Amino acid sequence: xxxxxxxxxxxxxxxxxxxxxxxxxxxxxxxxxYVEPFVGGGAVLxxxxxxxxxxxxxxxxLMNVYVCVxxxxxxxxxxxxxxxxxxxxxxxxxLRSEDRKQGFAExxxxxxxxxxxxxxxxxxxGLYRVNAAGQFNSPYGRYKHPAIVNEPAIxxxxxxxxxxxxxxxxxxxxxxxxxxxxxxxYFDPPYMPISxxxxxxxxxxxxxxxxxxxxxxxQCDVLASKGIHFLESNSDxxxxxxxxxxxxxxxxxxxxxxxxxxxRRGAISEVLIHG
Numbered sequence: 001x002x003x004x005x006x007x008x009x010x011x012x013x014x015x016x017x018x019x020x021x022x023x024x025x026x027x028x029x030x031x032x033x034y035v036e037p038f039v040g041g042g043a044v045l046x047x048x049x050x051x052x053x054x055x056x057x058x059x060x061x062l063m064n065v066y067v068c069v070x071x072x073x074x075x076x077x078x079x080x081x082x083x084x085x086x087x088x089x090x091x092x093x094x095l096r097s098e099d100r101k102q103g104f105a106e107x108x109x110x111x112x113x114x115x116x117x118x119x120x121x122x123x124x125x126g127l128y129r130v131n132a133a134g135q136f137n138s139p140y141g142r143y144k145h146p147a148i149v150n151e152p153a154i155x156x157x158x159x160x161x162x163x164x165x166x167x168x169x170x171x172x173x174x175x176x177x178x179x180x181x182x183x184x185x186y187f188d189p190p191y192m193p194i195s196x197x198x199x200x201x202x203x204x205x206x207x208x209x210x211x212x213x214x215x216x217x218x219q220c221d222v223l224a225s226k227g228i229h230f231l232e233s234n235s236d237x238x239x240x241x242x243x244x245x246x247x248x249x250x251x252x253x254x255x256x257x258x259x260x261x262x263x264r265r266g267a268i269s270e271v272l273i274h275g
Contacts, residue, residue, distance in 0.1 A: 006156035012126030013041030031184035037172035056168040056175035063169035068113035070161035079114035084148040187232040236269040248274040
């Protein structure tokens, strides 16, 4: 099947994989069902463009964006055009503060989705981040020409998601239920922190601690026992290397631009685990 060049991520997401696609894509074989339990911005999915897929993320606001892109592209684009016309620092902070107000849950699904896209395109460094209360707290980015309304990409994504792509939101393990041999799973979980001060779990409430890393390893073992192959991205730490020592581990280098301090951005070592 010829790939659609317009299919690109419509959101910038923490840990996005665009720069590592040349390492990841060749390691994903032809499969009956492609499964991505931590889909995030969807760079791998949209580069691969499988004919049948299951995608999931714990972040309900993110998955709601995908649902609205699929089901209500016209309404979503209309709202984004309004946001683009009104874009300013004051407007940004007004829209950002909506999740602190009583009526936030009463906004329509499309209003929620348009808000997430607008804030993502205009916030500092494209960093989707929430506080302990689950409230968006990234500052305004002051970009001259933010791409708030990317109509070709939204329409292409709407068309793609309308075909054989199942959208889920919740615990990643739910996306693994009932998989059969021939399926392939790409895991891009919240990474194991490189140091005690470097943990970043701000894009979902609750975080992903070492117990969760252990549970993920156990899920990988279950897949392997069923003959279902997987690929996992994670940080290059002794704990991760020890945890997955019976699997093939490849070292790759990624440049991480998302850090509030510029001197902490740069090339870091990551691993790809193949099972």
